[in-house]
Amino acid sequence: MKLYIKNMVCGRCKLIVKSELENLGISLKSIELGEVETIENINVTQKKQIAELLLSFGFELIDDKRGKTIEKIKNLIRELVHQKDNELEMNLSDYLSQKLNTEYSSLSNLFSDVEGITIEKYFILQKIERVKELLMYDEMSLSEIAYTLNYSSVAYLSNQFKKITGLTPSHFKNLKIKKRFNIDEL
DSSP, X not given: OXXXXXXXXXXXXXXXXXXXXXXXTXXXXXXXXXXXXXXXXXXXXXXXXXXXXXXXXXXEEEOSHHHHHHHHHHHHHHIIIIISTTOOSSOHHHHHHHHHTSOHHHHHHHHHHHHSSOHHHHHHHHHHHHHHHHHHHTOSOHHHHHHHTTOSOHHHHHHHHHHHHSSOHHXXXXXXXXXXXXXXXX
């Protein structure tokens, strides 16, 4: 049986969900971002218990088809940006259509209706979050980050970053270093 779970965004989320479900005595066949497959069927009582438990960790069981599709879109984008460093060999619309076996216009309309932003805007926001993360690690130059995340230029990345955050990448990086330095002084 498949369970769809909202707000699973990273490997730690998968570990928490796996651990908690196993503590309930539920055997898992597989676990991915936003999706768990159990070996046995889950009855209504167990499903309610799972929903309450997951909610205490900030996760939410998704029962409706629209919600499942939205979560699949988000998970594919997060995985693409945060784990595969945007290794996209086709445009995003074709990628999502292919992965979800659905026309992109349907996916786009559904996403915009439910989330209030376009898929493209969500994709950009995820890329900017990844840029922030890479800036914090301080292991790559801005041009390496731009290349890794498929930006056409450092200038384009910088402009998009400033438009979203209100800061240039270097200003963001300097602010984070100052905040870290102040914390270390305590």
